[in-house]
Amino acid sequence: MTRRLLVTAALPYANGPIHIGHLVEYLQTDIWVRFQKLRSHRCLYICADDTHGTAIMIRARKEGRSELDLIGEMSESHQRDFAGFGIEFDNYGSTHSDENRKICGEFWQALRSENLVTERTVEQLFDPEAETFLADRFVRGTCPKCGRTDQAGDNCTCGHTYNPTDLIDPVSTLSGATPVLRESAHLFVELEKLHGFLNQWVSESGALQSETANYLKGHFLAEELRDWDVSRPSPYFGFEIPDSPGNYWYVWFDAPIGYIASTQQWCDRNGEKLEDWWKSDECEVHHFIGKDITYFHTLFWPGMLKTAGYSLPTKVHIHGFLNVNGTKMSKRDGTLVKAETFLKHIDPAALRYFYASKLSSRVEDLDLSLTEFVDKVNSDLVGKVVNLASRVGKFAGRTGLSDTYPDDGGLFKKAAEAGDAIAEAYEQCEYARAMRLVMELADAANPFVEHAKPWEMKKDPERQDELRDVCTVALNLFRQLAVYLTPVLPSLAKACGELLDDPIVSWDQSQTPLVGRGVNKFKRMMDRVQLENLEKMIEESKEEAAAEAESADSPASQYNDSDQPLKDEPMADEITIDDFMKVDLRVARVVEAEHVPEANKLLKLTLSLGGDETRQVFAGIKAAYEPEKLVGRLVVMVANLKPRKMRFGLSEGMVCASGPGGEEVFILGVDEGAQPGQRVH
Helix, strand or coil, rough: CEEEEEEEECEEEEECEEEHHHHHHHHHHHHHHHHHHHHEEEEEEEEEEEECCHHHHHHHHHHHCCCCHHHHHHHHHCCCCCCCCCCCEEEEEECCHHHHHHHHHHHHHHHHHHHHHHEEEEEEECCCCCEEEHHHHHHHEEECCCCCEECCCCCCCCCCCCCCCHCCEEEEECCCCCCCCEEEEEECCCHHHHHHHHHHHHHCCCCCCCCHHHHHHHHCCCCCCCEEEEEEECCCCCCCCCCCEEECCHHHHHHHHHHHHHHHHHHHHHCCCHHHHHCCEEEEEEHHHHEEHHHHHHHHHHHHHHHHHHHCCCCCECCCCCCEEECCCCCCCCCEEEEHHHHHHHHHHHHHHHHHHHCCCCCEEEEEHHHHHHHHHHHHHHHHHHHHHHHHHHHHHHCCCCCCCCCCCCHHHHHHHHHHCCCCCCCCCCCCHHHHHHHHHHHHHHHHHHCCEEEEEEECCHHHHHHHHHHHHHHHHCCCHHHHHCCCCCCHHHHHHHHHCCCCCCCCHCCCCCCCCCCCCCCCCCCCCCCCHHHHHHHHHHHHHHHHHHHHHCCCCCCCCCCCCCCCCCCCCCCCHHHHHEEEEEEEEEEEECCCCCCCCCEEEEEEECCCCCEEEEECCCCCCCHHHHCCCCEEEEECCCCCCCCEEEEEEEEEEEECCCCCEEEEEEEEEEEEEEECC
């Protein structure tokens, strides 16, 4: 029986690029959707960019452009990265759309009608320089419990949680200013009024993994639910609330409604009704999310859907986080790899398969061990699956396939019978189990070819019929594997379809062998993953992170490529004159200056230290200085800094400068008369 399924992945925030941690979710979802379509079900994969909030507003302001320009550019970048990994959405929208504004109004009116909205005054930190109220993540300060400095706005590394207003000596990360307390009116949804419904849905719907349901019942539903703050005062990039001028819906109000708005766009484009997808008992709604946003999708969102009369989630599939080599991803270590960086070095099919080999229906973190990645992909995909076709493909173009399927000792029949178990594993999101079952079939098929030795048959004119039979068996067993792997490896499925002139479009193709037809010329289907390419990828990621973060370590270096401006730095610890003398500050003259095309904020400077001695230095001053205006200028440089290899070249020192970064960078000058090479005392 054909099912109708509406499937979503969480909306990526439009303030940064897609990285391999994000891809766990989008690939998990894409695999499930492709499986459902292969089973001939009607299945939509819906997503959109999450575009609203203070962070978007501040970044656009800092970069001197409109929020619309910023989110438009990020949407193109996100969709390009997703397409690079074979992730296919039926519609990819934006939360900043007319459809979303309209449906948000519908939800809001429903909440108002059910008397679920209340208003009260909130005291909040306000940045007088940036002229905006500060969300938790834009405040740092001293923990009120343990006294640790430079702690986040809502929690300390000691484990204590608090409100930003509790911080001692709070500082705005947007401007470095000391925030002040201001009152503003906020609107809240009284979630406690839906407590009974939510408790029943969590306990009885079957929409959640058992560990998630138990967590919600033990940590939230066991006590009174807190009111949910769903508004933010101006200035704020988002939708202004129609019946509350000067207030805007908080990003977590309009973001999940973006699922529905994106579906509306698909419906309008395809002449279908939204009600058939979001207000029908005949349509299943499946959300794929990370464990960090469980609360929003399992309490707030069902409450909103129930109140507005939309379908509740049939299933919320929750996954864990990605670790690399057993530890949390890190920019400094080069393991937080951008999607576009990965694509420069490694076949995306390799990552699709590796994630699938690790994913289950449980809320568990997965680990990307680089050595295991290389070994698994090369052994399973190249050594077993593709090997089955490559060892006979070069002969099959001449022999074609036999008119009747030969005796293979029951291999095809056994693999056909395994289809139900593999399909059930896919359905339950037990991808690791599905991959194990498929590889067991590959392990059984390869000895057939090894024993037959078709490369020897090719040399004997009297064994050509026998060779044709061997090719027929091997390619049909390969085709079965390709069908079963189609959700994970669409590129392999395409290659198989081109080889046999029979595109893979249905799961049922695994049940009947192909016979009596020609075979096209064999083309290489997959290359082995090389560890050195992974190492190059990690090194490039380190360099990208270093270019972004260098100025956060030392304002003088100004290799600033990050999204957040620098905050004022406290005085460093006291040092002796001997400590100071270790730093060799020299007068230098800029003899060449040029842009670095690959970098957003770097200029490449050639500095003369007198005579024939020159140094190449990369400085993050592009926004503040035109290269041609620097030539001939005297500057102060750190001359004994250990050279640093960057993606753009070798940086052999550091130009001294002050300021928070961006356009506010001020190079330390030297009066004319000083000579290049002179030491600064």
